[in-house]
Amino acid sequence: xxxxxxxxxxxxxxxxxxxxxxxxxxxxxxxxxxTRERVKEAIGRLGYAPHASARRLxxxxxxxxxxxxxxxxxGISGVVLDRFVHALTEHAGERGLRVMLYAARSPEEEIRxxxxxxxxxxxxxxxxxxxxxxxxxxxxxxxxxxxxVAFGRPWGDDDVGAPAHLWVDVDGAAGTAQATRHAIATAGxxxxxxxxxxxxxxxxDRERGWxxxxxxxxxxxxxxxxxxxxxAREVAEQALSSEAFDALVxxxxxxxxxxxxxxVTSGRPGLLITGFDNTPAAxxxxxxxxxxxxxxxxxxxxxxxxxxxxxxxxxxxxxxxxHVLVEPRLVVR
Amino acid sequence: xxxxxxxxxxxxxxxxxxxxxxxxxxxxxxxxxxTRERVKEAIGRLGYAPHASARRLxxxxxxxxxxxxxxxxxGISGVVLDRFVHALTEHAGERGLRVMLYAARSPEEEIRxxxxxxxxxxxxxxxxxxxxxxxxxxxxxxxxxxxxVAFGRPWGDDDVGAPAHLWVDVDGAAGTAQATRHAIATAGxxxxxxxxxxxxxxxxDRERGWxxxxxxxxxxxxxxxxxxxxxAREVAEQALSSEAFDALVxxxxxxxxxxxxxxVTSGRPGLLITGFDNTPAAxxxxxxxxxxxxxxxxxxxxxxxxxxxxxxxxxxxxxxxxHVLVEPRLVVR
Numbered sequence: 185x186x187x188x189x190x191x192x193x194x195x196x197x198x199x200x201x202x203x204x205x206x207x208x209x210x211x212x213x214x215x216x217x218x219t220r221e222r223v224k225e226a227i228g229r230l231g232y233a234p235h236a237s238a239r240r241l242x243x244x245x246x247x248x249x250x251x252x253x254x255x256x257x258x259g260i261s262g263v264v265l266d267r268f269v270h271a272l273t274e275h276a277g278e279r280g281l282r283v284m285l286y287a288a289r290s291p292e293e294e295i296r297x298x299x300x301x302x303x304x305x306x307x308x309x310x311x312x313x314x315x316x317x318x319x320x321x322x323x324x325x326x327x328x329x330x331x332x333v334a335f336g337r338p339w340g341d342d343d344v345g346a347p348a349h350l351w352v353d354v355d356g357a358a359g360t361a362q363a364t365r366h367a368i369a370t371a372g373x374x375x376x377x378x379x380x381x382x383x384x385x386x387x388x389d390r391e392r393g394w395x396x397x398x399x400x401x402x403x404x405x406x407x408x409x410x411x412x413x414x415x416a417r418e419v420a421e422q423a424l425s426s427e428a429f430d431a432l433v434x435x436x437x438x439x440x441x442x443x444x445x446x447x448v449t450s451g452r453p454g455l456l457i458t459g460f461d462n463t464p465a466a467x468x469x470x471x472x473x474x475x476x477x478x479x480x481x482x483x484x485x486x487x488x489x490x491x492x493x494x495x496x497x498x499x500x501x502x503x504x505x506x507h508v509l510v511e512p513r514l515v516v517r
Numbered sequence: 518x519x520x521x522x523x524x525x526x527x528x529x530x531x532x533x534x535x536x537x538x539x540x541x542x543x544x545x546x547x548x549x550x551x552t553r554e555r556v557k558e559a560i561g562r563l564g565y566a567p568h569a570s571a572r573r574l575x576x577x578x579x580x581x582x583x584x585x586x587x588x589x590x591x592g593i594s595g596v597v598l599d600r601f602v603h604a605l606t607e608h609a610g611e612r613g614l615r616v617m618l619y620a621a622r623s624p625e626e627e628i629r630x631x632x633x634x635x636x637x638x639x640x641x642x643x644x645x646x647x648x649x650x651x652x653x654x655x656x657x658x659x660x661x662x663x664x665x666v667a668f669g670r671p672w673g674d675d676d677v678g679a680p681a682h683l684w685v686d687v688d689g690a691a692g693t694a695q696a697t698r699h700a701i702a703t704a705g706x707x708x709x710x711x712x713x714x715x716x717x718x719x720x721x722d723r724e725r726g727w728x729x730x731x732x733x734x735x736x737x738x739x740x741x742x743x744x745x746x747x748x749a750r751e752v753a754e755q756a757l758s759s760e761a762f763d764a765l766v767x768x769x770x771x772x773x774x775x776x777x778x779x780x781v782t783s784g785r786p787g788l789l790i791t792g793f794d795n796t797p798a799a800x801x802x803x804x805x806x807x808x809x810x811x812x813x814x815x816x817x818x819x820x821x822x823x824x825x826x827x828x829x830x831x832x833x834x835x836x837x838x839x840h841v842l843v844e845p846r847l848v849v850r
Contacts, residue, residue: 233636248617256603256811260797266599270589274620277630282639283618284581287607297610303566306615413801441801448781464593465798468746468774479589 189230198226248282249489250307252294254314255287260413260438260465264476265313268335271482272311279486295324302330309489311335315351317385322349333485337507339385344507352484352508356386356460357393359474359512363433363458364397366472366514371456372430373398376405376423378416378443379435390435390460405429409439416442424450431456437466437473444469462515470517477510484508522563531559581615582822583640585627587647588620593746593771593798597809598646601668604815605644612819628657635663642822644668648684650718655682666818670840672718677840685817685841689719689793690726692807692845696766696791697730699805699847704789705763706731709738709756711749711776712768723768723793738762742772749775757783764789770799770806777802795848808846817841 195202200223207215208223215223226232251269256262273283284307288294294312298321301307308331312321315336325332326349334351337343343351360377367375377394380387391406398404407423409416420432420443432455434440440459447455459466462475488508528535533556540548541556548556559565584602589595606616617640621627627645631654634640641664645654648669658665659682667684670676676684693710700708710727713720724739731737740756742749753765753776765788767773773792780788792799795808821841 231636233633253603253606255607256600260801262797263596263599266596267589269618270586270620273586273618274588277620282634285602285606285616285618287603287610300566301615303564438801445802464595464796465801468593468771468798469778469802 189232191232193230194223194226194232197230198223246282246306246308247280248284248307249276249309249311250284250286250298250301251311252288252297252313253285255289260436260441260461260463263463264461264478265335267478268313268482271479272485275482275486279490281486291320294321298325298330299328302328309333311485311489315339325349331489333489335481335485337385344509347506350488350506352481352488352510354476354481354512355509356390356512357396359460359476359514360390360393360433360435361397362393362512362514363460363472363474364394366516367431367433367456367458368397368399370431373402374405374428374430375402376407376427376429376432377435378407378409378420378432378439380411380439381408387435394433407432409442411436411438413438413442413445416440417446418442420446421450424452424455431458433458435460437461437463437471440471440473441465441469444471458514467517472517473515475513475515477512480510481508484510522565524565526563527556527559527565530563531556579615579639579641580613581617581640582609582642582644583617583619583631583634584644585621585630585646586618588622593769593774593794593796596796597794597811598668600811601646601815604812605818608815608819612823614819624653627654631658631663632661635661642666644818644822648672658682664822666822668814668818670718677842680839683821683839685814685821685843687809687814687845688842689723689845690729692793692809692847693723693726693766693768694730695726695845695847696793696805696807697727699849700764700766700789700791701730701732703764706735707738707761707763708735709740709760709762709765710768711740711742711753711765711772713744713772714741720768727766740765742775744769744771746771746775746778749773750779751775753779754783757785757788764791766791768793770794770796770804773804773806774798774802777804791847800850803850805850806848808848810843810845813843814841817843 191202191205195205200219204215204219205223208220212220276283286297288297298310310325310330310332312332313335315334315338317339322338337351337353338348340348364375377391379391382388395404405427407419409419416439424446432443434443434457437459440457443457447453447457457471459471459473462473466473524535524538528538533552537548537552538556541553545553609616619630621630631643643658643663643665645665646668648667648671650672670684670686671681673681697708710724712724715721728737738760740752742752749772757779765776767776767790770792773790776790780786780790790804792804792806795806799806
């Protein structure tokens, strides 16, 4: 049969009325067991699927998550978010949920897109990424009672003890602490840090992991570059000629690639340099890097949203179950 | 108002019955103009959106495209497909279409997922990627009359003159021809090629562009490596010690990164090496590369699918309008 089976096809195949098939689907208790089995057998044999639109209209559930996809902006680390979307799609499918994408170029446009999808019944819940302090998206979602989970913590007063909403994140400080301890054991105690300008939640968190892992008595050497290979290379070249350090922990793979190029041209090709994000670029150059495990982040996001079941429900937030903090893993090369 | 406006809200605001609002939406000709204007004004003011599920059920159109997202497999070049999905989401949104993702680990599983989404009325059309000769997905889509477009040509007998279905692809041979001509002009006539093992449609096409652009009398030097940085590096190191060539055109950025590492350690850091895909890794290392322009591919896919309008319709295939071949662009660094 070329067209999808209809409820009439099932009724004819099972020798019952259309209403009986409908009862089996929606109120099975009112149908005799023998009849119920016959209808179920016909449904299975014909591959009948009640039309999604009808199902949705009845339940007002789309079983669909919305997620924003940024315009592609180049750069090395975008791959982490893409891996997260890949993993989310896979695990959502396993749990009977669909994933719908939407594009937006600003938080305000993102709110308009979320509102359209919510008003149209196209989505039940939203996954937001790239959260920042005072994020208007989170505020809008809370005000409009739309279930959501954020990849990225709210960066508020007490994210862990009293989180403002469901979130899953990677423990950046734990990652740079691993990298720093490994560098101390392998290369020596004077481990420098190449980070972004202060003020970004993610960057400051990663810096803290390094700073807190330095041995007492070691003067911290802190270099700064924006997320840009060429600038990182210049900054690292300058530092290699003026500062003494045994190894370099970087806030991102982009900065690590820049530092690696500087080390090669400065006659220190063996300098231990660690990146963050474990991107294909770091892998290709043989650089150690901290792996964010976006697959675990995706699973954590779904666990929070589904609260153990299949229903997407807005949960009462209780500390210790309102967030998932994934411990990243140092990949040594 | 915290909940979305309902048809009752509109009726109350306009001082008409629910049925009149419904008529304005579905049979405006039967409503007096003055009343119609009043209802429309109320709809606009309250931001009322007829429920998407109801709309879909009536029209059996979801205005949604399905696209498969592979499990993340690492590697440098996956970013091209991700950029394509980003661009598709953006341009689809501009044309009033939504994009739904699904995951599958084999063509057979992908067919099952497409069938589920089609049967459930969740999607109107499909975008498939990574096509190959005798692809069972294309066959299934044609047999079941599901509108679709492929990123990647069918690799059949006469893809361009008599295409088996709608497709959009990048002209790989035109890309490597550009790279070869540029290498000849810049470095000298002996341009070698580092390609994948023969037999893949994409790889053979890219090799052809190089081979046909070599000057008469130049003996072609053809190196082979699987899609792997380390192997490419070994192959290139071997060749650099035994063959004489002026430049190297590579079938992918992964192989170009491997060749670049070999050139640096073999004392030829200035060897002109060109990659394919213009990935962040090539950019970070300052390697020239051929840019696939996935944004143009996405636009081409939507143009084919929508055939100029907003409706996704299964088109009669006429040669010269059943495919889009995007000319890639050499990015010189």
